[in-house]
Amino acid sequence: MKYPVSVWLDYFYDLPFDKAIARLAKAGFTHGELSLTHLKELMAMGNPTAAGKRLRQAADSCGYAIPQGHLSFIGGLCDDSAMERLMPELDMFAAAGIGKAILHTNGGKELSDEARYDRWVHYVRKLSEYVEGTGVTLCVENMFSIPQCSTVQQIKSIIDDAGGRNLAICLDTGHLHLSRINHLTEQTHREFILGAGELLQALHITENNGVKDTHQMPFSARYGIDWKEVITALDEIGYKDLFNLEILGERIAPLPIRDAKLSFALAMCGYMLSEDFLTDPYVYPSYDVR
Numbered sequence: 001m002k003y004p005v006s007v008w009l010d011y012f013y014d015l016p017f018d019k020a021i022a023r024l025a026k027a028g029f030t031h032g033e034l035s036l037t038h039l040k041e042l043m044a045m046g047n048p049t050a051a052g053k054r055l056r057q058a059a060d061s062c063g064y065a066i067p068q069g070h071l072s073f074i075g076g077l078c079d080d081s082a083m084e085r086l087m088p089e090l091d092m093f094a095a096a097g098i099g100k101a102i103l104h105t106n107g108g109k110e111l112s113d114e115a116r117y118d119r120w121v122h123y124v125r126k127l128s129e130y131v132e133g134t135g136v137t138l139c140v141e142n143m144f145s146i147p148q149c150s151t152v153q154q155i156k157s158i159i160d161d162a163g164g165r166n167l168a169i170c171l172d173t174g175h176l177h178l179s180r181i182n183h184l185t186e187q188t189h190r191e192f193i194l195g196a197g198e199l200l201q202a203l204h205i206t207e208n209n210g211v212k213d214t215h216q217m218p219f220s221a222r223y224g225i226d227w228k229e230v231i232t233a234l235d236e237i238g239y240k241d242l243f244n245l246e247i248l249g250e251r252i253a254p255l256p257i258r259d260a261k262l263s264f265a266l267a268m269c270g271y272m273l274s275e276d277f278l279t280d281p282y283v284y285p286s287y288d289v290r
Contacts, residue, residue, distance in 0.1 A: 052095025076107010181210030
């Protein structure tokens, strides 16, 4: 495939991290993203470096890699408590060999837009300085509920004002779809991807119908995303990192059904990342048809 296909580890939120990794590896996935349930499990061990090494050992034993992980975001990014929470997580990421750390800019709703933005920039800068030399890059994710961080230009502004060191972009396809359908931006996925260029180093591939962030698989929403547009744009910028499925909405099922969905997801992504997909005559429903 063009890029490694992976699944958010929280797909098996009800299993310990080592069992979740083993189940994804058995399903044929060789890569994944550490997500919030298992991040919490690992951080509860008390020693972030030791926990990171345990995570890496569990992945290595299954021939599995975890090059991407999601930092926690409850509490926001507007005061020093964020540093107390995120810096140990970044220590764990470094020990585990997780090179891309997904970061939400959030919190500070009580502040003015200007003050909120300034806080984000301040703490993004502090975190980027903290990971200097660790091999970890912070990937700022586009948001839906926070309009100041929904377009590629807004994220690049945060990165530039924070100094640009050890910083990149994560595109959440579902967030951008919600932003566009709800008229918070006119930016298309193609425009976002081309605007990000080499800064785009992480993906959350997820689908919704423009009403709620339901985290479904591609092709599972009636008025969903133009995936041909997404893949074509990724090819144009030479994207090479994870094609990572963030599909929380698909995990509400017994384990055998989730296993079956994984088989489908792997086959679906194999087709999506093939040349046949780009020439497929399928026409996507218009954004304007509701």
